Amino acid sequence: MFVLQNGIIEEAGEARLSVFEHGFMYGLGQFETFRVYDGHPFLLDEHMLRLERGLREMNIKWTYDRNGVTSQIEKVLSANNWKNAYIRFNVSAGPAPLGLEQASYDQPEVIIYAKPLERSTGVHLSPKRAQVLQTKRNTPESDVRLKSHHYFNSILGKNEIRGLPDTEGLFLTREGYVAEGVVSNVFWRKGTTLYTPAVQTGILLELQEKLL
Structure with missing residues (x-):
């Protein structure tokens, strides 16, 4: 399985984070999960605008660029040879010195995770x-x-x-x-x-x- 880390396709087992990554150390990060149907990310703009707003509140500099995000998602799907998938788009603060940071995080860690899903057939899921x-x-x-x-x-x-x-x-x-x-x-x-x-x-x- 492949993931995309900061724009680069990586084998999931080979991707690495800094031990000083503040998303890991202090929980400073956010994510959005959504479906991709036949290569089309469902409600992409709405998900990414919510992500951008929340990151701004965390003082993490990340701006939604639709073409860039779409291209990144396509790279992950192509690397895994999937058309229908679950996507987790994750943005965290990135590495910084030990201790709580007051300055803005301007080098966030962006990782796109994915897993395959069956194409929707319109069949209802079992109730819970x-x-x-x-x-x-x-x-x-x-x-x-x-x-x-x-x-x-x-x-x-x-x-x-x-x-x-x-x-x-x-x-x-x-x-x-x-x-x-x-x-x-x-x-x-x-x-x-x-x-x-x-x-x-x-x-x-x-x-x-x-x-x-």
């Missing part, structure tokens, strides 16, 4: 049973939750349903409000209106917010 978790959805560090490397709350939730492949864990806030699943969003319909929990519950900021 929802289980309310004892672990509460933690409050975000900033005004909204960023899709950051800080993922331990979700790991604790996943551990609660370990060994139950047909079950999805459902997070509540400490106040008892429904927030989101471990790896899913919550929606419900009332009449002709579709609802989802408010961002104040600690869910990820929705893609359709445009993130200006």
Whole structure:
């Protein structure tokens, strides 16, 4: 399997990070995951704009260039000979001296991971049973939750349903409000209106917010 690291295709087992990489040391990094259908990245602009906004909040300099990102994704797909894939586009702070940095991170580490997926046939996935978790959805560090490397709350939730492949864990806030699943969003319909929990519950900021 091949990944793309800072624009260069690497065998996954050969790619290396500096021990001073601040995404590794301090969790300063974010990612977006999305599907590629027949070579087309689904909702690419929306994902990348959310990523860019969050990185700006972390003081990591990275600007979304659609042509550049599309070309990078195509390189990963071509190297692996895939047309349909799961993509994780990861940007972290990059190497810096030991200790918390006050200056901007202007040499971020950009890695594109991928794994093959079957082409969608329109067949619905099997339903899962929802289980309310004892672990509460933690409050975000900033005004909204960023899709950051800080993922331990979700790991604790996943551990609660370990060994139950047909079950999805459902997070509540400490106040008892429904927030989101471990790896899913919550929606419900009332009449002709579709609802989802408010961002104040600690869910990820929705893609359709445009993130200006």
